[in-house]
Amino acid sequence: MGPRTRPTRSLPIALLIAVSMGSVGTPAQAHGAADELDEVDDQIAALTNDLAVAERTHTDLAGAxxxxxxxxxxxxxxxxxxxxxxxxxxxxxxxxxxxxxxxxxxxxxxxxxxxxxxxxxxxxxxxxxxxxxxxxxxxxxxxxxxxxxxxxxxxxxxxxxxxxxxxxxxxxxxxxxxxxxxxxxxxxxxxxxxxxxxxxxxxxxxxxxxxxxxxxxxxxxxxxxxxxxxxxxxxxxAQVDSDIELFESELAGLEREQARLKELLADEQEQGGSRPGRLSWPVQGRISSVYGYRTHPVTGARKLHSGLDIAAPSGTPLVAAAGGRIVLADWFGGYGLTVIIDHGGGVATLYAHQSRLAVSAGDTVGSGDLVGYVGSTGLSTGPHVHFEVRTQGTAEDPLPWLRG
Incomplete structure (x- = not known):
């Protein structure tokens, strides 16, 4: 199938993403805070479980x-x-x-x-x-x-x-x-x-x-x-009482740290959101081209392939890799029908070559929400989604984000 074209926008994608997201404060700090919050949440959950076990043990021992x-x-x-x-x-x-x-x-x-x-x-x-x-x-x-x-x-x-x-x-x-x-x-x-x-x-x-x-x-x-x-x-x-006292003290400290991190992330959210730690796959399919330098299948030029191509039947639903705000839902030059999502913390994802869009600019989506359908619009040789991950407008290899 030959490439399908429409009038292209002249605004470069990196500039578009950077402008649409505005000022995001300190994304590295936000990313670290999010990771820390996840770790603190895990610690609180584990400690809460330990505390519950200790309290049950205390009850059993007191009864005995x-x-x-x-x-x-x-x-x-x-x-x-x-x-x-x-x-x-x-x-x-x-x-x-x-x-x-x-x-x-x-x-x-x-x-x-x-x-x-x-x-x-x-x-x-x-x-x-x-x-x-x-x-x-x-x-x-x-x-x-x-x-x-x-x-x-x-x-x-x-x-x-x-x-x-x-x-x-x-x-x-x-x-x-x-x-x-x-x-x-x-x-x-x-x-x-x-x-x-x-x-x-x-x-x-x-x-x-x-x-x-x-x-x-x-x-x-x-x-x-x-x-x-x-x-x-x-x-x-007596040992269980001591453990309970220690658990409660540690839990109180973790809850204070949790509150601090949530406040930090809330501040970052006001400045552009917090950086996601992991992304979901936008569609299940075969990886037809990975991130890196290659010869373009349409233009024949050797250049950086700035994303990940995932082949799937035309019309297959595409979903958001993480929650965020839609900053673009339109034709975007050689990308064809494209959706760009600002996830906060300087991170954005791009879904190109769609056959049909399911969102509009300004919409807010959650992870796994429908954003469009697989197609072959723009400079494309067959139905697939060209998926990009950009940090502060700079493209990164999506696989590490998707795999962990």
Whole structure:
């Protein structure tokens, strides 16, 4: 397809862009402020997230600490109760030991009495046997000690009668002593039974005391562990509180810096806007020619190709690479139907060879807004958009702007 031409404007493009944008103050400063603001915004977002995480952690730790305090109070109450139970068991055990000692003394005393009674029974039995022999010998006329002990037969008869009475008394005494011994043995058996029962009771009380003591020691161990966990939680909570304080301080500083940068950019906007940091692709297509020196496909002259050619079907929508103000929407010499957008900060973009325009000079557009349609007007060999990026009117390679 041959080139399509219309009467061209004589105003050079660099001068047109510079005049249309007017005074822009310090674009490098504005560009730096915009980048700084983006970085500060990112830092604020990250720090706000960190602060939110820290506050949630604080809430969780505070709740856990309350639960730990409650658990600690319960353990202390259980520990106090266990201590009282151990003390009560010790008192009961001491009482049982005293009772057992008293019972043992009673057993020992009764054993002594039984031994004494047994000895008395044995002595009485021995005496009774001697008296019985004497009586037998006296009655049988045999040898007897009585005639040797008394001077007359009359006195001997009296002695024999005495021996008979004594024997009767001794027999009665023996029976009484045997009965006493039997009663003492029964008492001893009863005491032994009571002592055995009390020993069992004492052993059970001792075992219960030991079990209570073990339980108290177990509770004390758990209480120590819970106390250690409580100390750990308090330390973590203190650290989180410190982090929150630091985050809030840093956030306040960043917000002040954010406000300063916004004010700076607002001032720059009044003077011509802030410089964009990155541009979007105006159309999706094949790059048919890059920025740099080349032989012009129409004129054949070797010269600087001041933009990027992106081939696309005729009528494909073209969009603004960034927000800004339309400073040209018209036929522009060899560029054909062209749109120029002032993005502020000394940066402008150009969209040439359009088939149809969708904006007018003075319009304000946002990034991605429709500005026209791909065509082949002006000095062109086929449908494409010639896309330029200019800073202070000087053309730059668009690819670095588009790629990052």
């Amino acid at each position: 600490l309350i639960e730990t305090d409650t658990r600690m109070s319960e353990l202390r109450a259980q520990l106090d109760s266990a201590t009282h139970e151990v003390e009560a068991a010790e008192t009961e055990l001491e009482t049982l030991r005293l009772q057992l000692d008293v019972l043992q003394r009673s057993v020992d005393q009764l054993l002594t009495e039984i031994v004494r009674t047994s000895a008395e029974v044995a002595s009485t039995v021995d005496r009774l046997e001697v008296e019985a022999v004497e009586l037998y010998m006296a009655a049988a006329g045999g040898e007897s000690l009585i005639p040797l002990l008394v001077p007359s037969a009359e006195q001997g008869a009296v002695a024999v009668a005495y021996l008979a009475d004594s024997a009767v008394e001794s027999e009665s005494l023996v029976r009484n002593l045997e009965a006493l011994k039997a009663q003492e043995q029964r008492d001893l058996d009863e005491l032994a039974t009571r002592r055995a029962e009390m020993e069992q009771t004492t052993a059970a009380a001792n075992q219960r005391r030991d079990e209570l003591a073990d339980r108290r020691e177990g509770l004390a161990t758990i209480a120590e562990q819970v106390e250690a966990e409580r100390n750990r939680q308090q330390a973590l909570l």
